[in-house]
Amino acid sequence: xxxxxxREYGPISSHKIETIDVPIPNDNDALIEVYxxxxxxxxxxxxxxxxxxxxxxxxxxxxxxxxVIREIGSKVKGWKEGDRVIGFKGSGGxxxxxxxxxxxxxxxxxxxxxxxxxxxxxxYGTSIHAFKQRAELQPSENVLIMxxxxxxxxxxxxxxxxxxxxxxxxxxxxxxxxxxxxxxADETILYxxxxxxxxxxxxxxRKIKELTNGNGVDVTFDPVGGHYAEPALRxxxxxxxxxxxxxxxxIPKIPLNLALLKGCQIVxxxxxxxxxxEAMVNAQNFNALFEMHAKKLIQPKVxxxxxxxxxVEAIESLATRQAxxxxxxxxxxx
Numbered sequence: 001x002x003x004x005x006x007r008e009y010g011p012i013s014s015h016k017i018e019t020i021d022v023p024i025p026n027d028n029d030a031l032i033e034v035y036x037x038x039x040x041x042x043x044x045x046x047x048x049x050x051x052x053x054x055x056x057x058x059x060x061x062x063x064x065x066x067x068v069i070r071e072i073g074s075k076v077k078g079w080k081e082g083d084r085v086i087g088f089k090g091s092g093g094x095x096x097x098x099x100x101x102x103x104x105x106x107x108x109x110x111x112x113x114x115x116x117x118x119x120x121x122x123x124y125g126t127s128i129h130a131f132k133q134r135a136e137l138q139p140s141e142n143v144l145i146m147x148x149x150x151x152x153x154x155x156x157x158x159x160x161x162x163x164x165x166x167x168x169x170x171x172x173x174x175x176x177x178x179x180x181x182x183x184x185a186d187e188t189i190l191y192x193x194x195x196x197x198x199x200x201x202x203x204x205x206r207k208i209k210e211l212t213n214g215n216g217v218d219v220t221f222d223p224v225g226g227h228y229a230e231p232a233l234r235x236x237x238x239x240x241x242x243x244x245x246x247x248x249x250x251i252p253k254i255p256l257n258l259a260l261l262k263g264c265q266i267v268x269x270x271x272x273x274x275x276x277x278e279a280m281v282n283a284q285n286f287n288a289l290f291e292m293h294a295k296k297l298i299q300p301k302v303x304x305x306x307x308x309x310x311x312v313e314a315i316e317s318l319a320t321r322q323a324x325x326x327x328x329x330x331x332x333x334x
Contacts, residue, residue: 003095004311007058009049012315017308022097027075029099032085035334036118037065037093039306039327040151041223041248044319046091053272055091061315062093062329066108066117076102084108088121088275094311096331103279109290114334115302119326120289123155124300126245126271128285130156130221131163133274134267135241139164141218142237144208146228147248148185149176150318151326156221157183158298159289165219168211170204170228179303179324187211191228201231208235216240216262226250233258233266240264248321302328 005018025031043061045051069083079085085105092098108117131137143160147153148169160167161184169180170189177188189207192200209216216237222229226249233242233254240262259266275282292298303325306314310329317323 001096002308003060004062004308005058005060006047009047012044012047012319013312015047015312017311023099025071025073025076025099027073028102029073030069030076030079030085030102030105031071032065032067032087032098032100032105033070033332034065034067034093034096034098035114035330035332036067037062037329037331038119038122038151039314039318039323039329040064040122041246041318042090042122043094043315047315053090059091060093060095060098061091062095062098063090064088064118064121065093065098066114067098067332069105070097073102078102079105084114086117086121088125090272093118094308094329096308106283106286109293111290111294114332115305115328115330116300118328119151119300119302122271123152123326124159124289124298125275125282125285126152126269127156127159127221128289129271129274129282130243130245130269131159131165131219132285132288133281134269135219135243137163137165137219140166142166142168142212142215144168144170144217144220144232144235145180145185146170146220146222146232147224148180148188149173149324150223150248151323152223152245153221154179154183154325155298155300157185158300159292160219160221162292162297168208168217176324196227201227204228205231205235208232212237219243221245223247224249225252227252229254230258233262233264236262236264238263242266244268300326302326304328305330307331 169185225247
């Protein structure tokens, strides 16, 4: 089979498509013929050795994918060959076949095609966990989404709107904000790509407050970090919740007196660990997401499709922030 393989940490372009043996499932594994795989920011980091999770070499990145079960281990229960499934694990999806533990598989709903399902687990799982368990988001609350035109940002817009929130999307290009409006954002903010300038930071905070009648936002969803974090925190409402999702820019240093003055919470969101620690709650979240999708309250969309041979290009589109919305690799047509 063909796979984009990482044999040692290095630049994205240093890893190649190789031909390797089809893996053999262990007792609790299913062998999945991969149809499509979503590309996410952890894929940018993991092949460079910059991610907190470090798979054993050699490995193929790709933590979310869809396909059909072709073989099951002796202890696998509830699954059979031919089942259409979504796989979610730390790696393995950028290949023609992938092994997945039976507990890291969910059914691909009839309402979803393989491409749509491949972009679903990481971003939508993170978003609903962030808003439901971590922020306890309430209808009509104001939500600020940073980096809103990325795959995670778009999913956050969808989920927040489905939960009844008023969404303010922030991005660094006018074209990206148009994408956010199409996704359902109520308001948008165009910010500087740098924001290291103190005047730009003050302008950003002021704009957030203007869009919330001076009250500030109830919830901030921040996968960006960097210079964006402090001015966003300064624009929090009383008892607001600042959701720490990730750091596509850099890890910021936050003056904690702001949390005191705002009476707000700074809340970590780590969906990967949540899946393991609270598997049943995670399953309930996905049942809610699938229901939202069936009712067309959320409508995931792949903005750009790459072939497996163009995996380097696909990952680098995220690394260079050229990607808008969600990117996927299509390995087999339906």
